[in-house]
């Protein structure tokens with residue numbers, strides 16, 4: 001359908017649905033949404049389910065806003081907002097957006113600001129004309145979340161015209177012929193790293209993930225003819241913020257991609273943090289920069305955040321819905337409804353089918369599903385891990401042992417995911433008195449990543465959410481945690497006499513603050529180091545894990561040797577990936593069960609092993625494409 005006929009159809013529907021007293025003064029496309037402007041917002045919103053009827057008839061997401069002429073003066077509106085919203089909501093900021101007629105209210109308790117079934121907001125809307133949206137004041141202030149919000153506010157005009165363009169493009173006519181669709185493997189097939197897949201039909205081209213290979217800096221096959229020119233792409237969809245899935249998004253923008261990026265809001269923020277940090281690391285290591293911070297900011301402007309379960313038209317023949325993948329904050333399975341239900345395809349991204357300390361298990365129910373693209377990191381026959389509970393007990397046991405002999409403990413961690421899990425285990429066990437209560441220092445990006453988690457509690461598992469919301473004791477705010485925010489503070493910790501725990505990056509000990517603690521404490525057998533994450537071949541972490549009597553280290557460019565006497569332990573079971581058993585259980589529990597599974601994101605032997613087991617056990621078609629292969633879906 002073209003834009004003109006969509007607008008015609010919208011007018012037609014409005015004529016049929018709306019009573020004569022409600023007049024729509026303007027209709028606009030904004031990304032995947034249709035926006036209606038009216039002078040009778042109050043009547044529109046209180047007139048039963050008018051909005052829902054309009055949306056249903058149009059099969060589109062519809063927003064309704066006040067005609068700019070009806071908006072109350074911001075000063076007056078602010079007074080009204082502060083009168084109507086109860087004080088327990090604790091408003092920390094008010095931002096008026098004249099272009100959309102929205103006012104965003106930052107509140108410590110969004111529930112109180114919203115009211116029962118949105119009662120407070122509905123009343124506000126009637127009174128001030130502005131459409132209020134409530135955002136949570138992060139309980140731990142996050143620099144990244146704040147910067148993203150400020151950036152979006154400052155680039156409002158640019159973003160508005162961008163969304164209009166996207167909306168027009170989504171509504172273009174589609175070719176009137178029988179639909180075909182295929183999935184091209186552009187990276188991360190028969191390997192781990194540089195994930196990228198292209199979903200194409202005769203009408204659409206959508207790239208799912210665009211990552212780097214952290215081990216080697218290899219990139220996906222971005223010069224594949226089906227991907228070029230980059231501005232022929234309709235959309236980029238990102239499953240989650242690990243760099244092997246999103247590390248090259250700024251490069252797409254640098255080389256001419258002009259369309260939208262769809263992902264969850266926490267993934268957008270976490271991606272921003274990770275990509276900006278990657279620039280810093282690259283320049284410290286004097287490697288060539290692939291992009292700069294202007295491309296990351298551009299990415300933020302072009303990101304259209306979607307909530308889990310919200311279905312959105314992203315091209316004339318593709319509808320996208322994101323679902324929880326259980327892997328890290330905001331991580332999503334991307335479900336595509338192709339054509340008029342001709343085919344349904346889901347990309348798992350990295351997926352965890354077990355309830356973790358942070359997240360619910362991955363979603364396994366879909367309205368329809370014919371093909372699943374599934375990761376297979378731990379798909380090998382022997383890749384069986386202990387449960388979270390066992391892992392936590394084992395971890396706590398080692399912590400106690402080191403602390404009780406008056407030692408200090410180093411935990412090398414990735415900033416996102418594992419560090420927050422370890423924090424939760426430590427907090428719980430210390431609160432219950434099951435391990436000695438000592439300070440826990442967070443060094444590297446961990447604190448900032450944790451702050452982003454607390455800004456999006458609705459993406460955490462229900463138990464943790466209840467703990468944060470209803471019991472009012474956010475475990476991340478516990479006073480056992482201390483942020484290491486200066487090198488003086490770090491020096492102080494290195495010399496401290498009392499036992500303590502340090503969580504520091506990098507997770508594989510390939511540099512970062514963790515090395516300073518290791519250098520200081522390696523020679524004393526009282527201390528300990530415990531690995532909770534995957535250690536890749538060739539990293540210092542892997543060598544230490546295998547046993548070292550002495551280590552060659554660098555300090556200010558000077559090489560020296562230090563004896564390694566501290567106790568080294570490895571705890572399995574904290575992984576954000578499903579192990580072999582969980583992958584098989586995931587497929588067994590899928591509703592509906594797909595006819596075909598395409599495997600990626602795994603070493604070749606593991607992927608092949610999983611593929612043959614899936615075929616044997618479920619009698620479905622399992623495929624293991626090479627990079628640059630394409631699988632025809634329909």
Ligand SMILES: [Zn+2]
Pocket residue numbers: 240242327350
């Ligand atoms: Zn991942």
